[in-house]
Amino acid sequence: MTLLQYLSVAALLFGTGLYGLIQRRNLVAMLIALELMLASVSIAAMALTTYAGGDTSVGLVIALIIAGVAAAETAIALSLFVVIQRSTHSIDVEQLSELKG
């Protein structure tokens, strides 16, 4: 395997996640797409420090930090979605327009 193959997989995953983030209207589906983009960044960091970097364990540290932050972000986001659903009975982003003038 070459570095370019890993980077191509990461770019494809990133594009897929970006598509889902723009196109979906369900908040949970948008969160899933965001997690896919974060995972693609982890792949790129890991592949770059393995094949082209100075110290291979730095990519490991970056990917683990990304995983930790993503877990915290998921917990907060999902609890917010539950509260939003309780108050507006919908988690569709196009219906969350109460602040629109």
Next chain:
Amino acid sequence: MTWGSAVFVVSTVTALLGALAAVGMRNIFHNILGFAVAMLGVSGLFLTLGADFLALVFILVYVGAVAIVMVYAVMLSQPLDQPPRPRSLLKIFGSALVAGFGGLAVWGVLRSAPWHPRGAPLRDSASAAGFRFLTDYVLAFELISVLLVVAMMGAVMITRRRAPAEGR
């Protein structure tokens, strides 16, 4: 074809098909299952990079925790019996265009940068990560711990139903 490249191909196909299911299917429950499959594929990619500890962490955190919590949130929030609203074709084309350009831009930047290839696969990744986290990156490590505790307490506080006397 060696074992390493076979694992790479299988993991790539799994990750990409799972990602397509995670963003493409209509049912939110199928999206979550596709996300779990995609994360299994990403873990396989980490295995081919020699980062076995990271692969296990990704399976534990994403397939084991995040996907399950998402299922819980969907059960608490999404009315699955309602028929989905029709998708607008214009939005699908627009987002495919933007995502295609975005992915191509990322790929172009990554491809054109002058990396210096150097083959030294990672050995003993768990102890390497532990050593790094307790020496050079100890501040990041502690901040992640604080962040996780705060996020856990915050999630409980946000979703807690208030007593009727307090009002909502």
